[in-house]
Amino acid sequence: xxxxxxxxxxxxxxxxxxxxxxxxxxxxxxxxxxxxxxxxxxxxxxxxxxxxxxxxxxxxxxxxxxxxxxxxxxxxxxxxxxxxxxxxxxxxxxxxxxxxxxxxxxxxxxxxxxxxxxxxxxxxxxxxxxxxxxxxxxxxxxxxxxxxxxxxxxxxxxxxxxxxxxxxxxxxxxxxxxxxxxxxxxxxxxxxxxxxxxxxxxxxxxxxxxxxxxxxxxxxxxxxxxxxxxxxxxxxxxxxxxxxxxxxxxxxxxxxxxxxxxxxxxxxxxxxxxxxxxxxxxxxxxxxxxxxxxxxxxxxxxxxxxxxxxxxxxxxxxxxxxx
Numbered sequence: 001x002x003x004x005x006x007x008x009x010x011x012x013x014x015x016x017x018x019x020x021x022x023x024x025x026x027x028x029x030x031x032x033x034x035x036x037x038x039x040x041x042x043x044x045x046x047x048x049x050x051x052x053x054x055x056x057x058x059x060x061x062x063x064x065x066x067x068x069x070x071x072x073x074x075x076x077x078x079x080x081x082x083x084x085x086x087x088x089x090x091x092x093x094x095x096x097x098x099x100x101x102x103x104x105x106x107x108x109x110x111x112x113x114x115x116x117x118x119x120x121x122x123x124x125x126x127x128x129x130x131x132x133x134x135x136x137x138x139x140x141x142x143x144x145x146x147x148x149x150x151x152x153x154x155x156x157x158x159x160x161x162x163x164x165x166x167x168x169x170x171x172x173x174x175x176x177x178x179x180x181x182x183x184x185x186x187x188x189x190x191x192x193x194x195x196x197x198x199x200x201x202x203x204x205x206x207x208x209x210x211x212x213x214x215x216x217x218x219x220x221x222x223x224x225x226x227x228x229x230x231x232x233x234x235x236x237x238x239x240x241x242x243x244x245x246x247x248x249x250x251x252x253x254x255x256x257x258x259x260x261x262x263x264x265x266x267x268x269x270x271x272x273x274x275x276x277x278x279x280x281x282x283x284x285x286x287x288x289x290x291x292x293x294x295x296x297x298x299x300x301x302x303x304x305x306x307x308x309x310x311x312x313x314x315x316x317x318x319x320x321x322x323x
Contacts, residue, residue, distance in 0.1 A: 005136035007227075012075045012103050015133045015141055019075050024048075024057050027073055027101065030143075031060060034071075036222055037145035038099065038127050039201035042069060049093065056089040062097060070095035074102040075131070078109040099127045105148050110280055111242065113149040125151045130279055134227055142227045146279050148240070171221070172200030174292070178219055179204045182302045193309050206309055212241025213320045215312055217305040221292060231292040233301055235308035236285030237316050247323050248275050248282040251316075258284075258315060265311035284316070 016023035024047060027034060031042040042060045045068070049059040058071035070093055072086045082100065090098045100113070105128050113126040120126075128149030135141045179198035186193050195217075196205045206215040216236050223230035239247050251258065252273060259271050269286040286308055290301050 005139070007134055007136055010133040010135055010141050012131065012133060015143070016075055019073060020057075023075050024073050027071060028058050028060075033143065034099070034101075034129075034145060036202060036220070037129060037147055038150065039199075039203065040069070040097070049089075051089045051092040054085070054089065054092075056085075056093060059093060059095070067096035068093060069097040069099060071099045071101065074100070076102065077104045078102045078106050078128075083109055083112060096123055097125045097127070099129065101129045101131055101145070104130060105280065107242065107280065110149050117149070117151045144227060146276070146281065148279055148281050169200075175202060175219065176200040178298060178302070181298065182217070182305065185299070185302050186306055189306065191306060191310060193306065193313060206313065208237070208313070208317045208320050210320050210323075212239065212244065213247075214238050215309060215317075217309055219290075219292065219301070219305070223289065224287060225289075231290040232287055233290045233304055234285050234287040235305055235312055236283045237312060237320075239282040239284075240280065242280075244280055244282050245275070247320075250323055251284065251319060254319065258319070261315040262311055265315055267308055267311045 012023075016026060028044055028047050031044060035042040040062050042062065045059045045061055047058050049056040056070055057073045060069045060071065061067065062069055070086070070090050072082060072089065074082050078100070082102070086098055086100050089095070100109075110128055113128045116124070116126045126149065127147065130146045130148055132144045132146065133141050134144060176198055179195075179201075182204065183195055183198055186195060194206055198204065202220045203216050203218045206217070208214055214237075216234075216238055218232070218234035218236065220232045220234065221229060223232045224234065225232070241247070252275075255271075255273065262271060267286060269288065272283075272285050272287065274283040274285065288304070291297060
């Protein structure tokens with residue numbers, strides 16, 4: 001019989017005692033992990049980038065578009081100082097994308113990034129991410145980024161670049177090909193599911209008819225169950241708004257009804273209800289392991305995602321509209 005360990009959360013200061021001397025260099029060395037969380041391929045340009053008499057934590061480039069990406073780090077709860085610094089540095093550098101990483105986002109600061117995303121043009125994008133560290137027993141520590149804020153229409157910003165295969169990495173090329181085939185499968189199946197335009201990301205989104213709620217089909221190289229590298233398929237309802245916790249609680253009250261309806265709609269996997277105390281984003285999802293490199297299995301993976309996306313839309317979309 002298998003033996004299981006206990007998953008425990010690690011204080012960030014145990015991993016990085018000093019923000020500038022340890023955390024910032026670690027982020028700079030792990031841009032692939034960060035990029036996977038937000039769907040970008042990032043290349044380091046400079047750390048401690050001078051901006052007038054100040055210095056920005058990390059400056060890098062989106063390899064898909066060559067646009068500048070500013071990363072501001074904070075292993076504490078967000079504060080007004082870092083919000084001001086982030087905007088000041090972005091304007092001084094001319095960054096097109098801003099990524100603010102913190103231990104925890106205050107509602108006011110998440111709302112500020114949401115407001116910026118809503119009131120700036122498509123050439124600007126603001127991301128908010130919370131960083132966590134976990135371990136099983138005495139195992140090595142494992143970091144995890146949770147996206148708490150992003151542009152609702154982020155995918156449209158890479159449409160032009162996505163049309164240039166030479167500008168993207170092999171992984172992004174595979175992602176673009178996978179989602180292109182997924183959309184074709186939906187059309188061939190005469191599915192009513194609406195999807196965002198295929199893009200070189202590890203996810204594609206589907207509207208649910210209400211702001212702050214959407215359905216995501218995920219094709220990821222990160223395994224959320226083991227918290228390690230490894231292929232995974234995931235279909236999830238995402239709740240991200242000022243009232244996401246309240247909406248999640250209302251859906252949770254109908255958990256038995258939701259799970260029974262999903263089972264009847266052809267979803268045999270256990271339904272995962274994810275509501276972290278320290279994050280605003282909540283999720284309801286199903287998952288399974290998958291070999292992303294096995295192209296012969298792609299049709300089965302795409303069918304798995306499509307079937308569950310249709311089931312989630314049928315069962316939960318009406319409940320979301322009633323909230």
